[in-house]
Amino acid sequence: MTIANSTRARDIEYYIHPQTNLQAHEQNGPMVISRGDGIYVYDDNNREYIEGAAGLWCASLGFSNERLAKVAYDQIRKLGFYHSYRSHSHEAAIDLAEKLIQIAPVPMSKVLLQCSGSEANDTAIKLVWYYHHAIGKPEKRKIISRMGAYHGSTAVSISASGKPEMHADFGLPFPQFRHTENPHYYRRHNEGESEEAFATRMADALEAMILEEGPETVAAFFAEPVMGAGGAILPPKTYFEKVQAILKKYDILFVADEVICGFGRTGNMWGSQTYNLQPDIISCAKALSAAIQPISALLINEKVYKAMLAQSGKLGSFAHGYTYTGHPVAAAVALEVLKIYDEIDIVQHVKRVGAHFQKGLAKLADHPLVGDARGVGLIAGLDLVSNKKTREPLQGASRIQDQAKANGLILRFIGNRVAFSPPLIITEEQVDEMLARLKKTLDKAHSELRTH
Numbered sequence: 001m002t003i004a005n006s007t008r009a010r011d012i013e014y015y016i017h018p019q020t021n022l023q024a025h026e027q028n029g030p031m032v033i034s035r036g037d038g039i040y041v042y043d044d045n046n047r048e049y050i051e052g053a054a055g056l057w058c059a060s061l062g063f064s065n066e067r068l069a070k071v072a073y074d075q076i077r078k079l080g081f082y083h084s085y086r087s088h089s090h091e092a093a094i095d096l097a098e099k100l101i102q103i104a105p106v107p108m109s110k111v112l113l114q115c116s117g118s119e120a121n122d123t124a125i126k127l128v129w130y131y132h133h134a135i136g137k138p139e140k141r142k143i144i145s146r147m148g149a150y151h152g153s154t155a156v157s158i159s160a161s162g163k164p165e166m167h168a169d170f171g172l173p174f175p176q177f178r179h180t181e182n183p184h185y186y187r188r189h190n191e192g193e194s195e196e197a198f199a200t201r202m203a204d205a206l207e208a209m210i211l212e213e214g215p216e217t218v219a220a221f222f223a224e225p226v227m228g229a230g231g232a233i234l235p236p237k238t239y240f241e242k243v244q245a246i247l248k249k250y251d252i253l254f255v256a257d258e259v260i261c262g263f264g265r266t267g268n269m270w271g272s273q274t275y276n277l278q279p280d281i282i283s284c285a286k287a288l289s290a291a292i293q294p295i296s297a298l299l300i301n302e303k304v305y306k307a308m309l310a311q312s313g314k315l316g317s318f319a320h321g322y323t324y325t326g327h328p329v330a331a332a333v334a335l336e337v338l339k340i341y342d343e344i345d346i347v348q349h350v351k352r353v354g355a356h357f358q359k360g361l362a363k364l365a366d367h368p369l370v371g372d373a374r375g376v377g378l379i380a381g382l383d384l385v386s387n388k389k390t391r392e393p394l395q396g397a398s399r400i401q402d403q404a405k406a407n408g409l410i411l412r413f414i415g416n417r418v419a420f421s422p423p424l425i426i427t428e429e430q431v432d433e434m435l436a437r438l439k440k441t442l443d444k445a446h447s448e449l450r451t452h
């Protein structure tokens with residue numbers, strides 16, 4: 001048995017993989033990634049892949065980094081752990097919180113730190129409830145998000161996600177959670193309906209849900225600027241403008257989930273800037289630390305903070321927290337990542353390379369298997385179809401995923417959709433290579449379809 005084979009056998013023997021068919025995994029084993037360099041990763045046979053999904057939309061600076069290794073090493077030597085409970089603190093968390101407030105897309109007041117996007121959104125939901133208790137509206141409990149949205153895997157954050165397949169047999173979602181329409185224009189518009197008219201229909205559906213539930217029971221609305229795990233779906237024109245007017249009308253807090261969009265992905269520092277969002281709370285993670293360390297942040301506005309302040313005074317404590325809140329190593333790495341973004345002007349870089357990427361995508365839209373290709377900055381979704389006219393979704397896209405891997409390309413396949421979210425440091429030449437590998441894959445899939 002080779003070493004690689006023994007590694008695979010031990011994986012099957014001991015390791016449970018999230019979001020994986022465990023039976024298929026026992027048959028097929030893992031894909032073992034052994035190292036990374038820039039936008040490339042290498043498997044245990046030293047085969048190279050372009051990581052067109054940046055892992056899980058997160059490895060913004062690529063898959064290895066000397067400078068960040070040094071920062072982590074120095075921080076571990078200086079202070080490898082300290083907590084933030086009961087007024088204890090350390091410089092790394094303070095510096096990071098300050099920096100996040102400085103770069104926030106709308107005026108924000110304070111920062112809470114956690115270890116993952118799920119924890120950030122879980123915490124956001126607790127804060128929404130705490131806030132409404134504090135202002136004397138404890139009956140405002142319901143959280144509305146969209147079908148197709150993904151906000152995390154904890155019991156609460158998955159309840160906020162519009163992912164029935166991730167609720168099944170977990171007995172979820174919890175009763176306070178509602179899911180309004182998925183604003184997926186390409187798939188869900190009526191014949192001849194413009195993006196604006198579709199957005200109005202989506203906003204009307206949200207308002208109808210709020211009225212049916214009773215506005216006095218609705219606490220918050222959650223949305224990603226661009227829906228990621230739902231299939232890299234852009235909001236239709238005027239959607240957020242209309243939705244935000246409704247939230248204001250019924251005094252509903254708006255939580256922007258910037259876990260994927262934050263830190264340059266859409267061609268601005270925040271997705272909220274790209275779509276002119278005015279959230280009360282922002283969750284972010286992933287590119288916050290370039291995924292090199294597990295850390296997430298919640299940015300809250302003064303209105304939410306003031307209520308928390310009063311409530312913690314009344315109760316004697318803000319009774320919430322995690323051992324690793326603001327972990328010094330993760331915070332130090334995140335702070336350095338934000339410095340790197342400044343130095344390389346990540347926003348301008350994504351604007352420039354993103355424009356090139358979107359041009360390349362537009363060309364791919366002519367491919368017979370591509371029904372729709374839309375993106376912004378360095379995120380995009382392709383809708384694969386077997387019939388462009390009827391928009392019939394292509395079946396068996398997982399075969400194409402395997403073929404893409406055989407061609408040295410890792411992308412995120414979600415049903416019949418293919419999502420791109422390459423590391424933000426990708427160059428124009430690398431974009432061309434990534435798209436060429438996908439085109440080669442699609443050409444082969446198309447010719448196979450025709451011969452069957």
Ligand SMILES: Cc1ncc(COP(=O)(O)O)c(C=O)c1O
Nearest residue numbers: 116117118150151152228259260
């Ligand atoms: C928009 C969004 N929110 C939250 C999460 C959950 O983040 P994590 O996996 O770090 O818990 C994800 C993960 O993909 C995400 O895409």
